[in-house]
Amino acid sequence: MIAKVLVNTPDLSYEEWLKYRTKGIGGSDCAAIAGMNPWKSPISTYRDKIGEGEPIPDNERMRIGRDLEDYVATRFEEATGLKTRRRNAILYxxxxxxxxxxxxxxxxxxxxxxxxxxxxxxxxxxxxxxxPQHYELQCHHYMAVTGYKAWWIACLIGNEQFVCKKIDRDEDIIDYLTTIEKNFWENHVLKREMPAPDGSDDSGEIIKMMYPRAVPESSIDLEESFIKSLERRDEIAGLIKKLEVEKKEIEQKIQLEMGENEKATVGERLITWKSVESSRIDSKRFKKDHPDLYAQYTNKNEYRRFKVK
Incomplete structure (x- = not known):
């Protein structure tokens, strides 16, 4: 064990634990920095580290994960014959x-x-x-910090299946993580320079939260470098449109073959084309016939619409 102790955690409150997380990059952060976390982006990780991120409330899902940790560790010991112990500290x-x-x-x-x-x-x-790649990176991050040669990962899936797998230390991955984390910490967090957006939904939500409203009639001139970016955007939009047409063409050919049949099989693939009934309120008619009630039960939502002409 090469790691040192930043703080012991047995008596640490959840709020204190969150504050200590801002002092560096943890195992759950590294995949986001690498652009491999399906739920979190480099931008939101950056905001967390500079203390501007949205607070993470302790919820039932998180508690279940903590409570079942002992069970997963016990199942791991039964499956492998190995013994484990806690290390109640934040290491660095x-x-x-x-x-x-x-x-x-x-x-x-x-x-x-x-x-x-x-x-x-x-x-x-x-x-x-x-x-999953983001979990494998997390385990390699722990190997980087501790100097250990391998890391096991054990998972309880849907309260119905248990799996455990061993990840051997890969020096190339360790070097990669060390490099990108060092760059992120020194060139973004310490300099307070937000990383570039990565196209994820998380990045989009963060940007909308940062700039929720537009100043009416305000305008700026963008750098000419955005000309090529917009040209590429137009090219991508055209490709998406063509692919959508091709996708619909394939679906329509299958629908013609299916006719009145609800289901079809192709090899191991199952295709369904079901009849679905739905009821919707005629909002235009309701507004015309009951304007007072319409106004009373209408919620106004403000958002920003992005367009390129």
């Missing part, structure tokens, strides 16, 4: 002090650790295909 790399680790378990008598996960049944296929 002795050379790169911004690299933090709050590990779930260490494997007794080895240079190995254990990450415990719980997930829903919807993730079953993903886990059958291998370890």
């Amino acid at each position: 790399h002795p050379e790169h002090e911004f690299m933090l680790a709050n590990v779930d378990r260490l494997v007794v008598g080895t240079d190995e650790g254990l990450e415990c996960k719980t997930t829903g049944s919807y993730s079953k296929k993903e886990w059958e295909e291998g370890i």
Whole structure:
């Protein structure tokens, strides 16, 4: 173990733990920085580290994950014959002090650790295909901080299936993570320079939150470099339109073959074309016949519409 202790955690409150997370980059942050986290972007990670991120309220899903951690660790011990112990501390790399680790378990008598996960049944296929990339990066981050040679990951899937897999240390991945985390910490967090957006929904939501309203009639001149960006956007929009037409053409050919049939099979693929009934309120008619009630039950939502001409 090469890591040093930043703070012991047994008596640390959730709010204090969140504050310590701003002092560096943790295992759950590295995949976002690498652009491989399906839920979080580099922008929101940056805002968390400078103290401007939205607070994360402790919720039932998070509590379930904590409560089931002991169960997952016990199942791991039963499946492998290995013993584990807690390391109740936030650790940091002795050379790169911004690299933090709050590990779930260490494997007794080895240079190995254990990450415990719980997930829903919807993730079953993903886990059958291998370890999700963002979790594999998280484990390599822990190996970088601790100096350990391997990390296990164990997951309870939908309260119906248990899997555990071993990840051996890969120096190329360790070097990659160290490089991008160092760059992120020194050139973005310390300099307070927000990273570029990555096209994710999370980045879009952060930008909308930062600039929720437009100043009427205000205008700026963008740099000429955006001319090529807009040309590329137009090119992509054209490709999307062509692909959408091709997609609909394929669907229409299948629909002609299906006729009145609700289901069709092609190899192992199942296609359904079901009759669905829906009821909708005629809002225009309701507004005309009952204007007072319409006004009473109408919510006004303000948002910004982005257009390019």
